Amino acid sequence: MPSTYSNLIWYTISGLLLLLVQLNLGYITIEGIAPDLLVILIAVIALREGQFIGIIVGFALGLAFDVISSNIPGTNALAKVVAGFVIGSFYNEQLSLQQSIGTFRFLFIIAFGTAIHNFIFDFFYVEPTDLSLWSFFLRSGVAGTLYTVVMASIVMLVAARKKT
Amino acid sequence: MRRLADLLLRYKEYALTLLLISISLILISTSNNQQLRSFRTISVGIVASVQEAFSWIPNPFALESENHALRQLNKDLSTQAMQLREEAVKAEKYKAMLEFKEKAPMKLLAAEVVGKTIIQLRNTATLNVGSRDGVKEGMPVMTERGLVGRVAGLNDHYSIVQLLVNVDTKVPARMLGSRNEGIVTWEPDGVMVMKYVPTALKQKKGDTVVTSSQSIYFPENIPIGVISDVQEEQGTLFDRIIIEPATNFATFEEAFVVLHNPDEARLKLEQSLIEGESRRNQGGRSR
Missing domain, CATH: 2.40.10.340 (Rod shape-determining protein MreC, domain 1)
Incomplete structure (x- = not known):
């Protein structure tokens, strides 16, 4: 369970808000590429609360997004469960908030987790597109991962300035 | 049984991941299920109404692409209008020419x-x-x-x-x-x-x-x-x-x-007269 109930409330509010924002990413979409803000939230929660919670949050956010978006039901849930599992494996309870999220290690974890997430997620959508397999992964996977890392760097900078 | 429970507890992250992956795969495989589709339709409808409520917020990226599309459309329409004007002028001219040709006494x-x-x-x-x-x-x-x-x-x-x-x-x-x-x-x-x-x-x-x-x-x-x-x-x-x-x-x-x-007869006659005149002039000068 999350360390405190106040954390649980914050995670729930953040999750609901980010679900809505993720659904309206036209504001920050560049050439059809959007960052995955939900993966960033999963990473923050998984690195603070542990792998087990990260997997549950990944599944819950993925499933919720599947329900409210036009994606194939289960695809986001599957990709985000795996992302929660992979990112959660980097959990270290000895590390403070600054150390776990406020360093470049966080960006590396985000890049790694998002790349795996995008690979799994894109797998379900590569067939209907008219792009080649490689260009699809390059565009959606790599570009999407980089954009997510850029957005995660904001979280990293905020966490780095925060005193634990 | 207790040993299985201990094992599950020990590897709870793996067990949970496997369980949730299985649920996800089941969801994917049943994505065409009528009940699931109905549920999604309702949820998408609710989300759409929320989105509509916030649609007044300007989206600069969308505006930029809309501007771009409108500029392109404007360019295309201007070109079309120019072509149509030219065609109209031509049509008017051809009409006048046709009328003239029909009325002209000559072939x-x-x-x-x-x-x-x-x-x-x-x-x-x-x-x-x-x-x-x-x-x-x-x-x-x-x-x-x-x-x-x-x-x-x-x-x-x-x-x-x-x-x-x-x-x-x-x-x-x-x-x-x-x-x-x-x-x-x-x-x-x-x-x-x-x-x-x-x-x-x-x-x-x-x-x-x-x-x-x-x-x-x-x-x-x-x-x-x-x-x-x-x-x-x-x-x-x-x-x-x-x-x-x-x-x-x-x-x-x-x-x-x-x-x-x-x-032809008139042309020949006039040409022979002109040639005769010039020969006479040349003869006069040589004498």
């Missing part, structure tokens, strides 16, 4: 101007009709507005027209009002002039000048232009009559070749 052959010069002393135009179409050297060329010139050379597919705005062109002409006759020429200073009209015969500005029956090559009554000025030529008995050409040589793009054959 006409429509042609397109594929090349022309209008700023030299000896200006010509090239038409896309030739001997294969029945064109012969010397045939007059005109537009629905008036005389253009006459065919000076041709091959199977093209004809070269010696324009009225050419210093070598001389057309016997007559004023429609006063019936006075003269020769219309193009002077090197870029003015069309009717010459050899006695000063004693008063001319009126605005009188129309047409081809006269004196010409071998041109049928009579083809408009040439309108008198714009009458000047007295110093030291001569003739007026210098300035003519505003009926045809706009800068803009004409289509023309008619008048399929008019000159009277």
